[in-house]
Amino acid sequence: MKKLINKPEDVVVEELQGIALAHPDLVKVHFDPNYIVRADAPVKGKVGIISGGGSGHEPMHGGFVGKGMLDAACPGAVFTSPTPDQMLEATKAVDGGKGVLHIVKNYTGDVMNFEMAADLARAEGIEVESVLVDDDVAVQDSLWTAGRRGVGLTVVLEKIVGAAAEAGYSLKEVAELGRKINSLGRTMGMALTSCTVPHAGKPTFDLPEDEMEIGIGIHGEPGRKRMKLQPVDEIVEMLMEPILKDIPYKAGDEVILFVNGLGGTPLIEQYLVFRKAHEICEKNGIKVVRNLIGPYITSLEMAGTSITLLKVDEEMLKLWDAPVLTPGLRWGI
Amino acid sequence: MKKLINKPEDVVVEELQGIALAHPDLVKVHFDPNYIVRADAPVKGKVGIISGGGSGHEPMHGGFVGKGMLDAACPGAVFTSPTPDQMLEATKAVDGGKGVLHIVKNYTGDVMNFEMAADLARAEGIEVESVLVDDDVAVQDSLWTAGRRGVGLTVVLEKIVGAAAEAGYSLKEVAELGRKINSLGRTMGMALTSCTVPHAGKPTFDLPEDEMEIGIGIHGEPGRKRMKLQPVDEIVEMLMEPILKDIPYKAGDEVILFVNGLGGTPLIEQYLVFRKAHEICEKNGIKVVRNLIGPYITSLEMAGTSITLLKVDEEMLKLWDAPVLTPGLRWGI
Structure with a gap:
């Protein structure tokens, strides 16, 4: 294996340390649980937009945190779903009082963990909506997925929905827009x-x-x-x-x-x-x-x-x- | 060889066709001789900034043509110097009356051809200055190079010198700034x-x-x-x-x-x-x-x-x- 890494188990944490050093003007990195948030989070009166998934797809999702796109991203281990506690903490960190949208790629682990995190967040009084991305026309019911996989559309959807939140859309409106984008x-x-x-x-x-x-x-x-x-x-x-x-x-x-x-x-x-x-x-x-x-x-x-x-x-x-x-x-x- | 190409001999022209289709708001692509220029070239009263070199280093240089950076880029075949006629035509296309700066990475073919193009342009009444980039500390007198090679600094230099031209610096001033950057x-x-x-x-x-x-x-x-x-x-x-x-x-x-x-x-x-x-x-x-x-x-x-x-x-x-x-x-x- 030829990679520019130290130990395989340290890759994600060291990447996050690199991101924290590189972009303090744009994002803050929280460790244990790991998530990346906008430097100015939570933004009062704005719907918070969160995504996440396994690492190894960079710049998605952590590279899309900032003004006009995501409020937070939860990186799992490489090609491994993040955990509900990452998602819950990120949700709380970006809640500006208008609720939080979870953008979830359609992989079994991601879906299950984001659902659990949404329930936990709701129990703490935060309104949460979810948008599922399943744009891959290639196959149905692939490894790790029931139905279609969530792939490239995620980037475009996060950009547009992020801009909508920035423009003052309500939680219901960003969720509807996200579902519409996924359908198109x-x-x-x-x-x-x-x-x-x-x-x-x-x-x-x-x-x-x-x-x-x-x-x-x-x-x-x-x-x-x-x-x-x-x-x-x-x-x-x-x-x-x-x-x-x-x-x-x-x-x-x-x-x-x-x-x-x-x-x-x-x-x-x-x-x-x-x-x-x-x-x-x-x-x-x-x-x-x-x-x-x-x-x-x-x-x-x-x-x-x-x-x-x-x-x-x-x-x-x-x-x-x-x-x-x-x-x-x-x-x- | 596993590549997303058609015929090897068509790669550069088809890439340029792709660039022309993708970015008509930013650049125009000229074929035969091949060069990429700012969509609004020549910019009157601004020093023109040109670079070029073999293809295969994308986004450098063609991807750096636009407002605040390069006025034109001359792509050679993959890893092969562009020809003097490309450079001459690009120089003429970006001359806004304040002269043109050539940013040249230190490879024998690039240096020779840019010198020839500069002489030809001067013969047509265009003032031309050149800045040589030779920032690679690794080796002296490598394959294709006398002295040090021009590598990563080129990107940073093109950004800064491009901004200087945009800010109204004279030809002499952008050339001096470019040489200073190369020294640092x-x-x-x-x-x-x-x-x-x-x-x-x-x-x-x-x-x-x-x-x-x-x-x-x-x-x-x-x-x-x-x-x-x-x-x-x-x-x-x-x-x-x-x-x-x-x-x-x-x-x-x-x-x-x-x-x-x-x-x-x-x-x-x-x-x-x-x-x-x-x-x-x-x-x-x-x-x-x-x-x-x-x-x-x-x-x-x-x-x-x-x-x-x-x-x-x-x-x-x-x-x-x-x-x-x-x-x-x-x-x-």
């Missing part, structure tokens, strides 16, 4: 290589030198099929086809197109993915009105990509364009 | 793995599964030594020691600390590198007043990192903080 967004990914979880010490799966996996999950969960490596244009066709026909997206739709690198894929290749995905949208009469390109929801050093489409309306676009100031995403400020 | 900044890198240049089709070098290379160049040029993999804290010690004693940096200095991912290294690991580098600075009485963490000057999918220190004064800090709006770096706008 779809993602599919693929991998060229596996990644290696530090405490496992060896690759999560083996993939022959001339093969790729279509529909892979962000923890290396099985996808739809393995096949010989193809040119990127054909790979993008294979990802876009199930996405487009899922909702379905149709001519006249306006979308945000998000091309994501899984951690080990150079930016140069992500632009090639974007180029073809954009072409396919245009060919189908779908207008790409905004885009995001880069490694925002990663799987450690996995080589691969995912494509996310979100059908947007004027309200969502305005919130997407609103200022955001976090370690991992910033514009307009 | 130092970098050293290391690799865990090689990368594969698309048209080569196989890794640039072999590195056994339990070894790393200290002092590697951004094209995989030989470094100082190969050795067994060490914990990240010890690796960072090995990088920081030659950097600190080179200028030397001393107690009381204020620095920008830039931790860079080489393309295949997860962000989680870059924060571990930052954590230790920050600790070493503090231990030596050196104050980290700003930082940058992420994959900004990459070597395709190489796993590894580089650390850059720049000793700053008040003027440089103010320019660092100034607004920048490019595909790869944005804040304050």
Whole structure:
């Protein structure tokens, strides 16, 4: 295993120490239980927005804490759900009196622990709503998931819902907006290589030198099929086809197109993915009105990509364009 | 070779097509010769700032074209110098009447071609100055270089000099500032793995599964030594020691600390590198007043990192903080 780490068991805490040293103007890091909160949390009179999940997907979620996006993030061990006590403490830390929204990716452990934390928080008098993200069209009932997995859409949803909270939306309104976004967004990914979880010490799966996996999950969960490596244009066709026909997206739709690198894929290749995905949208009469390109929801050093489409309306676009100031995403400020 | 590409010979043009589709609000892409310019170029009354070099280091340089940074970037083939005609056309495209600065990383081909382009531009009546970046403390006279290589400092220099041009500095002033930054900044890198240049089709070098290379160049040029993999804290010690004693940096200095991912290294690991580098600075009485963490000057999918220190004064800090709006770096706008 080749990694820039000390001991596998110290990776997450040392990462959090690095984040605390790097971004004291934006976030505070709380240890034991571990969570990252906005430097100015709790923000009075604003709905608190929280997410979390296993580490190893950086910058998601900790890198999205700050003005205009998340109020807190709860990092679990690598590829392992955070615990209810992390979520409960984070919920209390960001409650500004208007309630707290939990954004939960659809993995069994995440869902169960966030539910428990929500119950505990309610018992302490904090109003909590949850939004489940399950945008991955690749498979149903994968490893660790009942139903569809929550993947790339999470980044886009956190940005838009975070902006809504910043703009003064109520808890009920941000939750409804989050559910609407989840209903209008779809993602599919693929991998060229596996990644290696530090405490496992060896690759999560083996993939022959001339093969790729279509529909892979962000923890290396099985996808739809393995096949010989193809040119990127054909790979993008294979990802876009199930996405487009899922909702379905149709001519006249306006979308945000998000091309994501899984951690080990150079930016140069992500632009090639974007180029073809954009072409396919245009060919189908779908207008790409905004885009995001880069490694925002990663799987450690996995080589691969995912494509996310979100059908947007004027309200969502305005919130997407609103200022955001976090370690991992910033514009307009 | 596992890459998300079509034909190796089309990678750069298709990347540029992707950039053109993604960022029409920020940049325009010119083909044949290939260069990327600010959407509003030439900016009247402003010094034009140009850089360039082989592709494969994205987001550098094309991702840094925009308000507050570069006016144009000339991408060569992967790891191959751009040609004088690219540089000449880019120079003409950004000349707003106050002259043009070329920022040149110290590689033989880049230096020679930028010199030729400068001569040609001068013959057409455009005033041109050049700043050479040679910040890599690892080795002298490496493959493709006489003297030291230009690496991570380039990103920081382009940001600060770009802000200076935006603030109305003259050509002579931006050139002097660039040379001063080069004299105060130092970098050293290391690799865990090689990368594969698309048209080569196989890794640039072999590195056994339990070894790393200290002092590697951004094209995989030989470094100082190969050795067994060490914990990240010890690796960072090995990088920081030659950097600190080179200028030397001393107690009381204020620095920008830039931790860079080489393309295949997860962000989680870059924060571990930052954590230790920050600790070493503090231990030596050196104050980290700003930082940058992420994959900004990459070597395709190489796993590894580089650390850059720049000793700053008040003027440089103010320019660092100034607004920048490019595909790869944005804040304050």
